Amino acid sequence: MKAKRQSKILELIQRYDIETQEELSAYLMREGFEVTQATVSRDIRELKLTKVVMSNGRQKYSVLSEANDQMSEKYVRVFKEGFLSMDMAQNILVIKTVSGMASAVAAALDAMQIGGIIGSIAGDDTIMCAVRTVDDTVSIMKKLRKIVGP
Numbered sequence: 001m002k003a004k005r006q007s008k009i010l011e012l013i014q015r016y017d018i019e020t021q022e023e024l025s026a027y028l029m030r031e032g033f034e035v036t037q038a039t040v041s042r043d044i045r046e047l048k049l050t051k052v053v054m055s056n057g058r059q060k061y062s063v064l065s066e067a068n069d070q071m072s073e074k075y076v077r078v079f080k081e082g083f084l085s086m087d088m089a090q091n092i093l094v095i096k097t098v099s100g101m102a103s104a105v106a107a108a109l110d111a112m113q114i115g116g117i118i119g120s121i122a123g124d125d126t127i128m129c130a131v132r133t134v135d136d137t138v139s140i141m142k143k144l145r146k147i148v149g150p
Contacts, residue, residue: 005033006043010063013049017060024061055115055136075108076147082108083148084125088137093117093129095144102127116140 005028012018012027021040028035044061051059082101087094097105106122109129116136120129131137 002043005035005039006047008033009043009047009049013061013063017054017058019051019059019061055132055139057139072112075111078104078108079112079144080148083144086141086144088134088141091131091134091137093131093137093140095127095129097125097127099125101125114140114143 008028008031009024012024012031016027018024018027021037021044024044025035025037025040028040047063049061049063052062053059082097082105084096084098086096095102095105095109102122102125106120106127109117109120109127116132117140118130118132120127129140131140
């Protein structure tokens with residue numbers, strides 16, 4: 001029963017943006033699982049779930065993986081080393097990179113899974129990212145500025 005419940009939890013957090021234990025409990029009950037707050041809390045800890053910030057500023061549960069953390073650091077390093085500048089045109093984000101680095105920087109950007117980016121195309125020194133909305137573009141630019149620092 002525990003394995004089925006934890007499998008269902010992983011499925012639910014992939015399908016829905018679940019912010020609280022109470023919300024997760026409600027989804028589990030709709031799926032036929034009788035759970036207590038303590039059980040859900042224990043499952044969250046055992047599954048190594050963490051909360052991540054979405055593009056709209058709200059949080060949701062996600063799987064925490066140490067391997068992913070190490071890879072994320074590598075992707076951030078690649079992004080920082082290749083990044084030169086960025087600008088926006090409505091919901092299109094244009095990133096300028098060191099010559100020959102656009103593909104690597106675009107791959108790093110994709111791997112960082114920044115919400116709101118639908119897809120990107122890389123040339124030699126330029127990346128064009130299609131972003132869902134103008135507001136998302138502004139938000140993404142703020143996040144990227146934090147990554148590259150001053």
